[in-house]
Amino acid sequence: MSSRLPVSKKLVDYAPADFLISSLELHFKLDDSRTRVIATSNVKQINPAATELLLDGVDLTLIRLEIEGHPQIRYQKSESGLRIINPPAQFVLTIETEIDPVNNSSLEGLYKSAGTFCTQCEAEGFRKITYFPDRPDVLTKYEVVIEADKAHYPFLLSNGNKIGEGDLADGRHWVKWQDPFNKPCYLFALVAGDFDLLEDQFVTCSGKTVKLQLFVDKGNASKGHHALQSLKKAMSWDEQTYGLEYDLDIYMIVAVDFFNMGAMENKGLNVFNSKFVLADSASATDEDYFNIESVIAHEYFHNWTGNRVTCRDWFQLSLKEGLTVFRDQQFSSDMASAAINRINNVKVIREHQFAEDASPMAHPIRPESVIEMNNFYTVTVYNKGAEVISMLHKLLGKQGFRRGMDLYFQRHDGQAVTCDDFVDAMADANQQDLSVFKRWYSQSGTPHLSVDANYDQNQRSLQLTLSQVTPPTADQKNKQPLHIPVDIELLDDKGEGIKALANNAAHQVINLTIPSLELEIACPVKPAAISVLREFSAPVRVKFDQTDQQLAHIMLHASDEFSRWDAGQQLLNRHILQAVQHSSANEVGQLSAKSLQQLELSMQGILSDHQIDRALQAEMLDIPSFETLAQLTENIQVEGLLKAKKCIEHHLACALEQQWHQHYLANSTDAYQYNQTDVAKRRMKNICLRYLILANEDRYADLAYQQYQQADNMTDTLGVLRACQDGAIAAFDELMNDFEQRWQNDPLVMDKWFALQANATRPDILSRLELLKEHAGFSIRNPNRVRALIGTFAFYNTQGMHNIDGSGYRWLTDQLQELDRLNPQVAARLITPLLQYQRYDQVRQDLIRNQLLRLANMSNLSSDLYEKVSKSLVE
Ligand code: TRP
Numbered sequence: 001m002s003s004r005l006p007v008s009k010k011l012v013d014y015a016p017a018d019f020l021i022s023s024l025e026l027h028f029k030l031d032d033s034r035t036r037v038i039a040t041s042n043v044k045q046i047n048p049a050a051t052e053l054l055l056d057g058v059d060l061t062l063i064r065l066e067i068e069g070h071p072q073i074r075y076q077k078s079e080s081g082l083r084i085i086n087p088p089a090q091f092v093l094t095i096e097t098e099i100d101p102v103n104n105s106s107l108e109g110l111y112k113s114a115g116t117f118c119t120q121c122e123a124e125g126f127r128k129i130t131y132f133p134d135r136p137d138v139l140t141k142y143e144v145v146i147e148a149d150k151a152h153y154p155f156l157l158s159n160g161n162k163i164g165e166g167d168l169a170d171g172r173h174w175v176k177w178q179d180p181f182n183k184p185c186y187l188f189a190l191v192a193g194d195f196d197l198l199e200d201q202f203v204t205c206s207g208k209t210v211k212l213q214l215f216v217d218k219g220n221a222s223k224g225h226h227a228l229q230s231l232k233k234a235m236s237w238d239e240q241t242y243g244l245e246y247d248l249d250i251y252m253i254v255a256v257d258f259f260n261m262g263a264m265e266n267k268g269l270n271v272f273n274s275k276f277v278l279a280d281s282a283s284a285t286d287e288d289y290f291n292i293e294s295v296i297a298h299e300y301f302h303n304w305t306g307n308r309v310t311c312r313d314w315f316q317l318s319l320k321e322g323l324t325v326f327r328d329q330q331f332s333s334d335m336a337s338a339a340i341n342r343i344n345n346v347k348v349i350r351e352h353q354f355a356e357d358a359s360p361m362a363h364p365i366r367p368e369s370v371i372e373m374n375n376f377y378t379v380t381v382y383n384k385g386a387e388v389i390s391m392l393h394k395l396l397g398k399q400g401f402r403r404g405m406d407l408y409f410q411r412h413d414g415q416a417v418t419c420d421d422f423v424d425a426m427a428d429a430n431q432q433d434l435s436v437f438k439r440w441y442s443q444s445g446t447p448h449l450s451v452d453a454n455y456d457q458n459q460r461s462l463q464l465t466l467s468q469v470t471p472p473t474a475d476q477k478n479k480q481p482l483h484i485p486v487d488i489e490l491l492d493d494k495g496e497g498i499k500a501l502a503n504n505a506a507h508q509v510i511n512l513t514i515p516s517l518e519l520e521i522a523c524p525v526k527p528a529a530i531s532v533l534r535e536f537s538a539p540v541r542v543k544f545d546q547t548d549q550q551l552a553h554i555m556l557h558a559s560d561e562f563s564r565w566d567a568g569q570q571l572l573n574r575h576i577l578q579a580v581q582h583s584s585a586n587e588v589g590q591l592s593a594k595s596l597q598q599l600e601l602s603m604q605g606i607l608s609d610h611q612i613d614r615a616l617q618a619e620m621l622d623i624p625s626f627e628t629l630a631q632l633t634e635n636i637q638v639e640g641l642l643k644a645k646k647c648i649e650h651h652l653a654c655a656l657e658q659q660w661h662q663h664y665l666a667n668s669t670d671a672y673q674y675n676q677t678d679v680a681k682r683r684m685k686n687i688c689l690r691y692l693i694l695a696n697e698d699r700y701a702d703l704a705y706q707q708y709q710q711a712d713n714m715t716d717t718l719g720v721l722r723a724c725q726d727g728a729i730a731a732f733d734e735l736m737n738d739f740e741q742r743w744q745n746d747p748l749v750m751d752k753w754f755a756l757q758a759n760a761t762r763p764d765i766l767s768r769l770e771l772l773k774e775h776a777g778f779s780i781r782n783p784n785r786v787r788a789l790i791g792t793f794a795f796y797n798t799q800g801m802h803n804i805d806g807s808g809y810r811w812l813t814d815q816l817q818e819l820d821r822l823n824p825q826v827a828a829r830l831i832t833p834l835l836q837y838q839r840y841d842q843v844r845q846d847l848i849r850n851q852l853l854r855l856a857n858m859s860n861l862s863s864d865l866y867e868k869v870s871k872s873l874v875e
């Protein structure tokens with residue numbers, strides 16, 4: 001950031017570009033510190049009133065600027081770009097710039113990741129490569145020549161097809177690429193390096209053979225197979241589900257070690273964080289296998305939802321991200337357990353998205369005002385965006401949704417469009433009025449849905465009242481009623497569905513579009529329990545007074561597995577929160593005997609259910625996270641919540657010790673395989689192990705040790721370390737040292753080790769963290785390392801981070817100051833735990849505020865941190 005304060009851009013100010021670029025040739029002469037880029041574009045004026053051509057450019061050295069081959073002098077240069085004054089109506093523009101990839105620690109634009117040159121242009125990184133209208137509605141065709149030293153960089157890659165190559169003097173060589181599709185510059189990519197190459201192919205539904213290439217660091221070839229398999233699954237799923245076929249002859253994926261996010265969908269040349277590519281059974285967990293499949297699919301799906309049809313402006317980001325997350329979630333549900341998937345997606349919404357709504361950074365899925373676009377790659381845009389698409393899917397049905405998708409591509413292939421265009425296609429294809437529904441795009445915040453049910457025995461009638469209200473958020477005071485699909489099921493006392501709803505079904509989606517809706521439902525018997533918001537049919541909080549018995553009934557009998565899990569969690573939450581709220585000062589966080597008994601009984605029920613799906617069973621036995629519990633209270637009571645959680649875990653561990661042991665033994669697996677059955681068994685086994693260690697560390701130490709020694713996979717290895725994490729420090733340290741010896745040369749595995757260290761409950765945690773920052777495997781410039789060590793502490797080590805002496809806050813702020821100079825995007829993500837300070841007690845509020853003020857007073861604060869800090873400090 002310069003000396004000027006960053007300013008915000010607004011959606012209402014959108015205007016189409018004045019000039020279009022009909023083609024672009026890029027010539028790269030790669031060099032560590034002095035890379036030359038020659039950009040030659042054909043420019044054409046489309047707004048006759050325009051008098052200037054605006055080109056974005058940041059951190060560039062301008063070497064040459066020519067129009068039609070003649071040096072151009074009528075231009076103005078600033079820190080953010082160039083304005084060319086009174087250019088001709090149509091002309092060839094040649095710009096030569098010099099850039100410094102090796103010193104680009106922001107990992108945006110062209111940079112070096114270990115020995116590899118690579119690019120990251122989304123959202124606004126292309127302007128760090130050359131002067132160009134860096135906006136997604138300027139689409140053009142690219143031809144790219146890359147030249148570099150041949151021995152160090154045998155592979156020179158860019159988008160599309162390779163159309164030429166040759167050798168040069170001094171051991172250099174060149175390759176020329178051509179992308180036949182129009183694209184915005186954020187989808188441009190270049191990679192140069194030396195790799196192991198895995199090759200495969202995919203025959204599309206129309207019989208075209210596509211070459212698949214996966215580039216990984218030398219020596220990692222054996223860890224690329226799962227990613228390639230996942231890619232082929234995604235390609236055929238998209239053909240079968242949406243009739244979408246791949247459109248180039250080649251699809252390349254490169255794995256790099258230094259990457260700000262998960263992966264990037266550059267046309268024909270995805271660049272991935274190596275964390276979402278590399279896996280083998282010894283070093284990757286079940287979760288890693290799952291994530292790789294889902295991220296590979298996500299980026300592949302972008303080829304249609306993002307690349308073929310792209311965003312008009314960055315306010316429309318959810319057009320591609322919400323939709324693509326929805327598609328990858330659908331895919332994952334088809335590949336593995338739909339219920340477990342749904343549960344995990346809902347956890348993300350409740351733990352992180354609801355928190356964002358409650359924070360100073362609250363925004364609708366289509367933001368209206370942005371200072372730094374990188375700050376809007378959020379759980380709101382991505383995950384709430386996917387929930388909004390999921391509601392459309394629910395409203396229109398599978399076939400109706402497909403009709404809408406078909407019409408969307410028919411109308412908009414090759415265009416840069418808006419969220420409204422998408423919803424219009426859905427509405428028109430189904431002759432529906434979605435105007436109220438569209439408010440989900442412009443309104444921020446978490447709606448509260450209240451449910452009230454009364455049964456009239458004489459009339460045999462159920463009166464159901466659904467009402468909604470969305471509390472004000474930091475960005476928006478006044479809220480309107482939304483279109484909320486509420487999926488409900490009526491259960492009788494035997495747990496059977498009562499077929500009293502529309503079409504004689506036991507469940508139905510009720511469309512709530514007004515503040516309050518009253519329904520009279522003819523119902524032969526009084527429902528023993530009503531399950532509301534089946535499948536989490538809308539991203540809302542529900543308020544519905546139900547007894548413990550009713551929740552337990554839903555938990556055992558609802559037809560929807562998500563609802564069963566949810567009822568169980570509500571039961572747990574309720575008793576934990578009661579313990580926090582109703583305890584006297586000297587028994588903070590102690591659950592009453594009655595509560596403990598109730599919970600024990602319900603856990604016992606889950607443990608002895610022989611019909612239940614094992615994955616669901618494991619999920620139901622897991623205690624809600626601190627973050628989930630914190631989201632349910634107005635004021636986060638750190639000590640009380642931690643104690644209550646501990647109290648109940650400890651009680652359940654001891655009371656059900658026999659069962660944990662039995663289930664532990666019953667869930668052993670053979671040689672590692674990544675399949676649903678074994679994944680569920682390992683999950684169950686490791687949950688049991690954790691309870692056993694909690695119940696009696698000494699009695700089960702051998703069991704844990706044995707599992708650690710015998711494990712042939714990372715899930716079981718980590719299961720032991722996690723179970724022992726809060727136990728006796730010496731034993732844990734011993735295992736951790738062994739682990740470190742074994743894995744010190746595998747950075748992705750060491751991230752798990754750093755994360756475990758950062759999450760440890762110990763009084764000397766901050767001095768430990770300082771030591772770990774000096775560890776040979778740590779680097780402050782590598783985002784994966786930073787997230788593992790600093791991120792895990794800030795987000796998950798409640799005890800250390802929220803220490804009442806303020807030391808955690810101060811330490812994190814020190815790290816943010818250091819990081820902001822190197823990589824503002826990463827710094828701006830790690831500040832999240834400080835943003836919601838108003839929700840803590842007064843002492844903590846003051847402590848956090850002081851740290852935010854420290855950041856605000858920094859010289860040269862990045863626009864990324866500036867936006868978040870300044871919004872947080874507004875009263
Ligand atoms: N479009 C990418 C995705 O969703 C996100 C992404 C990758 C990104 N790298 C980025 C966003 C850097 C901002 C900055 O898959």
Ligand code: ZN
Binds near residue numbers: 298302320321
């Ligand atoms: Zn995406």
